[in-house]
Amino acid sequence: MSSPCGPEHAPTGDVGAALMMIDSRLRAVHGGKTEPDREQQKMVxxxxxxxxxxxxxxxxxxxxxxxxxxxxxxxxxxxxxxxDVIEYVVPNLVATMRMMTMSIPREVIPTMAGLVIAAGTGLSPNLWRKQYGYWTKEEMTPLEATAFLLAEHINNITEDPDFATRLIATALSEAYED
Structure with missing residues (x-):
């Protein structure tokens, strides 16, 4: 049975721009930068x-x-x-976000966990979230952090710092060819 939150009903949005932002963050972290790059932040x-x-x-x-x-x-x-992906990904994601006290308000962590659980069970995270109203300003950084942490998790599993970016870039290329 089809769910109204199924991915077939969801807009894909600007995946290329989102990937660019996540890849930029991954490169900054792996470039050894502990301070935010002011030029990069200004560009974003x-x-x-x-x-x-x-x-x-x-x-x-x-x-x-x-x-x-x-x-x-x-x-x-x-x-x-x-x-089980939920068992291995969600607790790690939540624990990491709880440590990011300066950029992730505690009250949005359950929403981010819900997004990941929705996606992990085959539902569209954006349609799942939109059931509860429009995005809040407080959810913007945690949303980016969620995508970043998932990409980082994939990169760690594959032992390839560019795997998550290539995964999406390849999927985008194949979609444009079709």
Missing amino acids: EQFAASLGPGGIDELLDGACTLIYMYMKWLRMAYEDHDK
Whole structure:
């Protein structure tokens, strides 16, 4: 039976822009930077400002599509080892977010866990979230962090710091070819 939160009903959004932001964060972290790169932050802020209201929605939907795609890959990887993706991903994600006290308000952690669980069970994270109203300002950084942490988890599993980015870039290339 089809769910109204099924991925077939969800907008994909601007996956390319969302991937660019996540890849940029991954590169900054793996470049050994402990302080935020002011130039990069300025560029991201200018990019976000240039999107306008509709563009922000496209970016949000794109980030949720990344979360869905990452969780789909993780689900298949864990199932290959007879493990449950929710059991192995969600507790780690929540524990990591709880340590990120300066950028992740505690009250949004359950929402981010819900997004990941929705994606891990084959539902669209953006449609699951939209059941509860529009995104809040407090959820923006945690949403980006969720996509980042899932990408980082995939990169750690594969022992390849660019695997998660290539995974999505390949899927986008194949989609454009079709």
